[in-house]
Amino acid sequence: MKPPNFKYYAARSVEQALGLLAEHGDGARVIAGGQSLVQDMNARRVAPRVLIDVNSIGELDFVRPEDGTFVIGALTRTATVERDGDVTGRLPVLAEAAARVGHVAVRNRGTVGGNVAHADPAGNLAPVALALDAVLVARGPDGGRDIAVADFFVGPHRTSLDPTELLTEVRLPAPPPGAGSTFLEISRRGRGWGLAGVAAVVALGDDGTVSEARLALSGVGPTAVRARDAEAAVRGERASEETWRAAAEAAAAALEDPPSDIHASADFRRHLAGVLVRRALGVAAARAEGRS
Amino acid sequence: MMQEDYLTVRLTVNGVAHRLGVEPRRLLVDALREDLGLTGTNVGCNQGVCGSCTVLVDGRSVRSCLMFAAQADGAEITTVEGLARDGEMHPLQAAFWEKGALQCGFCTPGFLMTGVELLRRNPEPGEGEIRDALAGNTCRCTGYEHIVEAVQQAARENSGEPIDTEGPPEVDIAAEVVRGEGS
Numbered sequence: 001m002k003p004p005n006f007k008y009y010a011a012r013s014v015e016q017a018l019g020l021l022a023e024h025g026d027g028a029r030v031i032a033g034g035q036s037l038v039q040d041m042n043a044r045r046v047a048p049r050v051l052i053d054v055n056s057i058g059e060l061d062f063v064r065p066e067d068g069t070f071v072i073g074a075l076t077r078t079a080t081v082e083r084d085g086d087v088t089g090r091l092p093v094l095a096e097a098a099a100r101v102g103h104v105a106v107r108n109r110g111t112v113g114g115n116v117a118h119a120d121p122a123g124n125l126a127p128v129a130l131a132l133d134a135v136l137v138a139r140g141p142d143g144g145r146d147i148a149v150a151d152f153f154v155g156p157h158r159t160s161l162d163p164t165e166l167l168t169e170v171r172l173p174a175p176p177p178g179a180g181s182t183f184l185e186i187s188r189r190g191r192g193w194g195l196a197g198v199a200a201v202v203a204l205g206d207d208g209t210v211s212e213a214r215l216a217l218s219g220v221g222p223t224a225v226r227a228r229d230a231e232a233a234v235r236g237e238r239a240s241e242e243t244w245r246a247a248a249e250a251a252a253a254a255l256e257d258p259p260s261d262i263h264a265s266a267d268f269r270r271h272l273a274g275v276l277v278r279r280a281l282g283v284a285a286a287r288a289e290g291r292s
Numbered sequence: 293m294m295q296e297d298y299l300t301v302r303l304t305v306n307g308v309a310h311r312l313g314v315e316p317r318r319l320l321v322d323a324l325r326e327d328l329g330l331t332g333t334n335v336g337c338n339q340g341v342c343g344s345c346t347v348l349v350d351g352r353s354v355r356s357c358l359m360f361a362a363q364a365d366g367a368e369i370t371t372v373e374g375l376a377r378d379g380e381m382h383p384l385q386a387a388f389w390e391k392g393a394l395q396c397g398f399c400t401p402g403f404l405m406t407g408v409e410l411l412r413r414n415p416e417p418g419e420g421e422i423r424d425a426l427a428g429n430t431c432r433c434t435g436y437e438h439i440v441e442a443v444q445q446a447a448r449e450n451s452g453e454p455i456d457t458e459g460p461p462e463v464d465i466a467a468e469v470v471r472g473e474g475s
Contacts, residue, residue, distance in 0.1 A: 008316035103428020
């Protein structure tokens with residue numbers, strides 16, 4: 001099928017995009033990389049009357065490490081983040097999550113802001129944002145506002161962004177120096193749609209116990225979720241396989257209602273969540289110890 | 293649809309400048325195939341899944357079924373028709389030929405464009421890197437072994453050099469081809 005027709009506007013600036021959003025309201029959609037939106041339009045799952053193209057707003061395409069925070073422009077391509085030297089060096093959880101978005105051609109076009117704002121329950125960047133306590137920066141008709149990631153994801157493909165707002169930045173506070181991080185995902189094929197994914201950050205104290213742990217899961221609920229019970233299960237404990245197993249059990253037990261579909265049953269997704277938490281804690285802790 | 297709803301798009305395809313009048317909903321792949329007659333790029337799934345419509349936009353691989361022609365305004369596009377030079381196959385095309393890396397050929401243009409991008413960025417990819425890069429392209433008859441071997445062979449024969457640093461031919465603006473405008 002081909003998409004139904006629409007009015008097309010190429011915004012040259014954030015102000016212009018906001019003006020168009022205010023003018024066209026609910027019937028308008030912002031298009032950045034378009035890797036999910038055009039797919040939905042081709043299948044006629046959605047039919048926006050107006051598309052506001054933000055690809056020409058170059059000021060939204062940047063990766064800027066500021067004191068302790070990675071500030072990423074919403075238009076930054078996933079492929080850029082995947083290869084950015086600062087990101088791969090200091091925030092492997094983000095680089096690894098970005099590298100597992102779709103395939104090369106999808107990452108060349110798809111954007112960080114689009115991935116987050118699309119709010120796909122199985123999206124890769126949402127758990128990273130949750131694990132790092134991200135702040136989403138939006139601009140709207142009344143100026144800008146910062147949205148804590150805990151308040152951002154409302155449901156499948158739903159966020160607390162107002163239809164007149166544009167997501168402009170994703171601010172990711174970097175984990176403490178010496179912390180290790182990783183993103184892991186399990187798909188039916190080596191590359192492909194994730195059944196479940198996990199973002200993990202681990203910091204170790206001088207005595208070898210876990211001083212800080214952050215875990216967030218994707219694919220196991222209507223939105224990505226923080227695995228706080230699992231975090232509590234490892235904090236202050238010795239970094240060991242036994243500890244990771246306890247966290248895995250806590251993470252699986254805390255899931256309310258994992259989705260069940262032809263790709264995986266709810267029970268299997270719950271099982272995967274535990275496996276991923278256990279493995280990711282091991283990888284992140286090893287990195288924190290400087291072993292890999 | 294009313295004439296004023298057509299958008300004028302200027303784009304360069306395989307070194308030739310074009311000016312096109314398109315509906316906003318015109319997908320890039322359909323503009324290439326239907327408006328410009330470049331039918332080497334195939335439409336498989338129209339869902340961004342199969343990779344058969346892969347082209348290079350400003351040097352980077354893109355699913356041309358997930359991009360509107362209007363969004364390619366000002367872009368330089370390379371399709372499979374732009375790979376051969378002076379009647380000589382591109383080194384990756386030659387390697388596909390020698391390794392028998394195709395059967396029905398439907399997916400081949402997409403594999404070639406994905407492979408060309410890989411070999412430009414990484415002239416000496418390992419097998420894992422090749423498989424990873426090609427994972428977004430689906431072949432339903434030959435299978436992947438020969439395709440991976442073809443990319444390996446092209447890399448070997450280029451002995452670690454980027455596969456084709458030479459850009460597309462100079463654009464001849466005077467030869468700009470106008471189609472479909474206001475039609």
